[in-house]
Amino acid sequence: MGGGHHHETFISKYVFSMDHKMIGKQFLITAIFMAVIGMGMSILFRLQLAWPKEGFAFLNFFLGDRWAPEGVLDPNMYLALVTIHGTIIVFFVLTGGLSGTFSNILIPYQLGARDMASGLLNMISYWLFFVSSVIMVYSCFIETGPASGGWTVYPPLSALEKAMPGSGLGMTLWLVSMTVFIASSLLGSLNYIVTVLNLRTKGMTMVRMPLTIWCFFITAILGVLSFPVLLSAALLLMFDRMLGTSFYLDSIYIGGEPLAQTGGSPILYEHLFWFLGHPEVYIILLPALGLTSEVISTNSRKPIFGYRAMILSILAIAFLSFIVWGHHMFLTGMSPFLGTVFTFTTLLIAIPSAVKVFNYLATLWKGNLRLTPAMLFGMGMVSLFISGGLTGLILGNSALDINIHDTYFVVAHFHIVMGAGAIFGMFAGVYHWFPRMYGRLMYSKLGYLHFWLTFIGVYGVFLPMHFVGLAGVPRRYYTNLEFEMFADVQFINPIITAFAIMAAIGQSAFIFNFFYSIFRGRKSSQNPWKSNTLEWTAPIERIHGNWEGPIPTVHRWPYDYSKPGYEDDYVSQIVPLKEGEHEGH
Amino acid sequence: MEIILIILAVLLGGVAIFKILKARELVDGLKDEKSDPITDAEMRTNALGLIVYGFVLFALLVVQIVGWSKYMLPSSASVHGDDIDGLMNITMILILSVFFVTHTLLFWFGFKYYYRKGRKGFWYPHNNAMEMAWTVVPAIVLIMLISYGMSTWGSIMNPEDEADMHIEFVSEQFKWTTRFAGDDGKLGEASFALYGSNAVGVATKNALLKRLDESKAAIENIRQDSIKYEKLNEDGWNRSKNLDKSEESLKNYKANVVRLNRMLADYEKFPAKYDAGKDDKVINGNSIKLPKGKTIKFQFRSKDVIHSAYFPHFRAQMNAVPGMKTYFTFQPKETSEEFNLKAAEEGRVYLKRTLDEEGNVIAAVETPGSTGYILLCNKICGASHYNMKVYIEVVEEEEFNEWIADQKAFETL
Numbered sequence: 001m002g003g004g005h006h007h008e009t010f011i012s013k014y015v016f017s018m019d020h021k022m023i024g025k026q027f028l029i030t031a032i033f034m035a036v037i038g039m040g041m042s043i044l045f046r047l048q049l050a051w052p053k054e055g056f057a058f059l060n061f062f063l064g065d066r067w068a069p070e071g072v073l074d075p076n077m078y079l080a081l082v083t084i085h086g087t088i089i090v091f092f093v094l095t096g097g098l099s100g101t102f103s104n105i106l107i108p109y110q111l112g113a114r115d116m117a118s119g120l121l122n123m124i125s126y127w128l129f130f131v132s133s134v135i136m137v138y139s140c141f142i143e144t145g146p147a148s149g150g151w152t153v154y155p156p157l158s159a160l161e162k163a164m165p166g167s168g169l170g171m172t173l174w175l176v177s178m179t180v181f182i183a184s185s186l187l188g189s190l191n192y193i194v195t196v197l198n199l200r201t202k203g204m205t206m207v208r209m210p211l212t213i214w215c216f217f218i219t220a221i222l223g224v225l226s227f228p229v230l231l232s233a234a235l236l237l238m239f240d241r242m243l244g245t246s247f248y249l250d251s252i253y254i255g256g257e258p259l260a261q262t263g264g265s266p267i268l269y270e271h272l273f274w275f276l277g278h279p280e281v282y283i284i285l286l287p288a289l290g291l292t293s294e295v296i297s298t299n300s301r302k303p304i305f306g307y308r309a310m311i312l313s314i315l316a317i318a319f320l321s322f323i324v325w326g327h328h329m330f331l332t333g334m335s336p337f338l339g340t341v342f343t344f345t346t347l348l349i350a351i352p353s354a355v356k357v358f359n360y361l362a363t364l365w366k367g368n369l370r371l372t373p374a375m376l377f378g379m380g381m382v383s384l385f386i387s388g389g390l391t392g393l394i395l396g397n398s399a400l401d402i403n404i405h406d407t408y409f410v411v412a413h414f415h416i417v418m419g420a421g422a423i424f425g426m427f428a429g430v431y432h433w434f435p436r437m438y439g440r441l442m443y444s445k446l447g448y449l450h451f452w453l454t455f456i457g458v459y460g461v462f463l464p465m466h467f468v469g470l471a472g473v474p475r476r477y478y479t480n481l482e483f484e485m486f487a488d489v490q491f492i493n494p495i496i497t498a499f500a501i502m503a504a505i506g507q508s509a510f511i512f513n514f515f516y517s518i519f520r521g522r523k524s525s526q527n528p529w530k531s532n533t534l535e536w537t538a539p540i541e542r543i544h545g546n547w548e549g550p551i552p553t554v555h556r557w558p559y560d561y562s563k564p565g566y567e568d569d570y571v572s573q574i575v576p577l578k579e580g581e582h583e584g585h
Numbered sequence: 586m587e588i589i590l591i592i593l594a595v596l597l598g599g600v601a602i603f604k605i606l607k608a609r610e611l612v613d614g615l616k617d618e619k620s621d622p623i624t625d626a627e628m629r630t631n632a633l634g635l636i637v638y639g640f641v642l643f644a645l646l647v648v649q650i651v652g653w654s655k656y657m658l659p660s661s662a663s664v665h666g667d668d669i670d671g672l673m674n675i676t677m678i679l680i681l682s683v684f685f686v687t688h689t690l691l692f693w694f695g696f697k698y699y700y701r702k703g704r705k706g707f708w709y710p711h712n713n714a715m716e717m718a719w720t721v722v723p724a725i726v727l728i729m730l731i732s733y734g735m736s737t738w739g740s741i742m743n744p745e746d747e748a749d750m751h752i753e754f755v756s757e758q759f760k761w762t763t764r765f766a767g768d769d770g771k772l773g774e775a776s777f778a779l780y781g782s783n784a785v786g787v788a789t790k791n792a793l794l795k796r797l798d799e800s801k802a803a804i805e806n807i808r809q810d811s812i813k814y815e816k817l818n819e820d821g822w823n824r825s826k827n828l829d830k831s832e833e834s835l836k837n838y839k840a841n842v843v844r845l846n847r848m849l850a851d852y853e854k855f856p857a858k859y860d861a862g863k864d865d866k867v868i869n870g871n872s873i874k875l876p877k878g879k880t881i882k883f884q885f886r887s888k889d890v891i892h893s894a895y896f897p898h899f900r901a902q903m904n905a906v907p908g909m910k911t912y913f914t915f916q917p918k919e920t921s922e923e924f925n926l927k928a929a930e931e932g933r934v935y936l937k938r939t940l941d942e943e944g945n946v947i948a949a950v951e952t953p954g955s956t957g958y959i960l961l962c963n964k965i966c967g968a969s970h971y972n973m974k975v976y977i978e979v980v981e982e983e984e985f986n987e988w989i990a991d992q993k994a995f996e997t998l
Contacts (some may be wrong), residue, residue: 258778260841267909344735347734355723383688398738399738
């Protein structure tokens with residue numbers, strides 16, 4: 001691969017680009033678009049939950065008479081919105097969007113590589129992601145509505161067209177979209193793994209890699225090992241739906257007829273799904289933690305505390321994430337002994353997680369904290385990681401799970417830890433690396449406004465939601481008013497919805513800031529955050545190949561901030577060690 | 586008129602934002618590219634923001650815990666539930682303390698150590714002793730929590746006591762049907778092959794024979810229908826759709842006939858398990874009674890999709906999965922009346938609602954106590970998932986015996 005820049009046409013530069021930086025931006029902008037859709041859906045069903053009997057004229061305007069007669073949301077549409085909201089946020093925003101954006105932009109840059117190992121695969125990965133996004137959005141516009149069986153699409157509900165309207169064509173499109181998405185994710189992940197293993201610049205040993213790269217690397221390995229299992233689950237579900245097989249069906253009486261398809265088990269699907277589904281949580285969370293580590297260390301002007309312990313805890317989390325999937329299935333009637341095993345492995349994850357939290361706190365301690373918007377989002381992420389992780393100790397314990405399984409307590413838990421937590425990591429990443437992407441700065445004041453609205457919104461929404469769950473209210477209920485005991489806590493729902501609307505409006509500060517700053521933002525210097533890592537040694541102009549001359553050589557780990565013996569409070573990785581200087585970790 | 590005003594307001598707002606941004610850009614243009622992207626004042630303000638936010642967050646959490654506890658579930662109404670409540674309380678205390686400590690540090694550090702010019706961070710890349718400490722201490726605490734949890738779970742899922750009673754819930758879109766074991770104390774064989782007028786598919790010999798006739802009749806009907814569809818002068822799409830449907834139904838019922846014949850053959854070998862269903866009691870309607878102080882083994886089946894039987898007051902939940910039988914055993918320890926009194930003692934309240942003729946709530950008065958036991962569906966199952974309930978009343982044994990004696994046995998239905 002040559003070092004210099006070469007001629008590019010509009011198409012090869014902006015559309016079918018093979019440059020990792022452009023592909024990263026494509027992922028990011030697609031993800032922002034999908035996030036707006038996913039968030040918009042959540043507002044629609046939050047309105048229904050807060051004011052169940054009210055009609056909203058604009059709902060009728062958007063959804064028509066079939067799905068919102070007189071402005072009152074239809075129960076099937078409610079479930080459809082919940083389902084597509086979950087699917088979009090989990091897969092398209094926090095998997096495709098998060099890994100796709102930052103692995104692409106940062107892996108070659110921070111490793112000192114000119115591009116990904118395969119630019120072509122990388123390009124195909126993005127365009128498959130794009131196609132699957134289009135299919136998923138398109139499925140919302142068909143007559144019978146999109147998939148509505150929850151984002152986990154458990155059969156038989158998702159397998160039988162007679163069970164609900166969303167299990168018709170909508171479900172088929174969901175499966176097709178996910179199949180394409182998985183192909184995209186696998187191509188991307190393989191590329192990331194190969195790049196990290198082979199294209200590190202001279203001196204960039206594995207233990208000199210920034211924690212971002214460690215996280216992306218492990219995330220990619222998790223993806224490669226677990227997404228194929230989801231693919232097989234999806235294919236078998238397609239067979240059951242279209243070819244009359246019965247992998248997941250047994251003893252079903254629906255539409256007034258006993259089905260001929262017998263001998264399968266819906267629990268098989270649950271096992272296959274959650275074998276992906278749980279690592280998926282860490283596929284989402286690890287990149288966010290990686291970005292947070294980098295942002296916190298840089299802006300604390302301190303080395304990340306316990307670099308090696310951080311790597312070990314990432315590895316431990318990744319390993320454990322493969323043997324805990326059963327905690328989603330404690331109450332499916334599986335062997336109680338198995339429940340015991342999964343409780344044990346699940347709660348073990350708290351140990352490496354605790355190590356990470358304490359290491360973050362130790363990094364902040366006696367730092368010189370530059371509270372940039374990115375830093376605030378990073379600290380917010382730590383807060384959410386703690387809050388959401390702690391409630392995991394309740395849910396992961398099978399005995400306690402009995403009474404709060406599938407209640408709003410669960411919804412609050414995972415939205416805090418892997419929803420908002422990962423989104424905060426992503427925001428930290430966007431604010432921090434925006435100058436690297438576009439050569440300009442985002443407006444800090446709008447950034448602060450965005451952070452505070454979002455941070456207030458997140459706890460405003462999800463803190464009260466824990467109490468709704470502790471009162472026993474199940475998730476995915478169209479309204480809570482049918483049960484007297486749940487109607488008693490209905491007063492909490494408008495509070496939650498109000499915060500959700502506030503946070504959603506707050507995101508416009510980000511979206512405006514993002515797109516406006518691309519064109520009109522203040523020009524950035526080459527290294528605006530005074531950071532050590534290699535991406536800030538590359539020229540600010542975007543060139544294919546990243547560095548004009550030879551690629552940089554690495555002499556030290558990336559966290560030499562405020563190192564004694566240096567005048568500045570940062571020492572770039574390309575600065576050779578002084579005589580007698582020890583590498584500091 | 587209003588529309589013109591709104592458009593005007595939006596336009597003026599747009600112009601204002603544009604002007605502000607323009608001014609901002611001019612100011613930025615004066616700044617050196619190398620100058621700091623954020624100002625010291627901004628960092629000071631946000632540091633203050635962090636500490637204020639921390640205080641407000643803590644305050645709100647405390648207010649919610651204190652103010653809303655009266656709406657939370659009362660303590661358990663089942664024997665095993667007391668263990669769950671105990672474990673829950675310990676875990677809650679633990680996580681709340683960790684939450685407060687770590688967040689105090691987080692917000693305090695954010696406030697105390699915000700950026701000042703000319704200062705440097707403290708070079709402190711690692712400390713093995715400290716790292717060891719915060720690995721080992723959580724590990725010990727967790728091991729204790731895990732052992733407590735595992736033993737609780739084990740004793741709940743593998744109860745030592747023999748069950749006094751057997752009750753079955755069969756779920757379907759969107760209701761539950763209850764079956765009590767008859768005088769023999771056993772639930773008879775049941776199968777999805779018999780659903781229809783037979784609500785939970787109890788497979789006694791008579792029921793099998795009746796269903797066999799029904800299925801054969803269904804096959805005959807479907808055949809007649811397909812002949813009719815073929816003759817009908819309809820457009821191709823409708824015609825083939827109808828024929829496809831007939832073909833599928835035919836396949837379903839043919840398989841059902843095979844299934845029923847197999848069960849009838851099985852009956853000849855093992856009549857007892859089928860005969861056990863004769864005296865079972867199938868309850869129509871959505872309210873049942875349970876006796877206090879009896880260990881009840883609940884069995885769950887599903888007709889169509891996965892449902893989940895959730896008894897929040899009894900701390901019990903189990904999925905109902907088509908093709909599987911699942912179980913949960915518990916013992917109600919308080920009658921509904923006693924539970925209500927206990928809830929009131931624990932400071933719990935519910936809203937006593939007065940309805941007008943159309944069923945709208947016209948008044949809701951906070952009343953000490955609880956609205957009573959229920960069973961609900963807790964796994965997404967379709968449009969009316971939110972409304973699948975069974976009212977449960979726990980009564981003294983004698984009262985229960987009277988009630989159950991009034992229910993008709995399956996074979997006499």
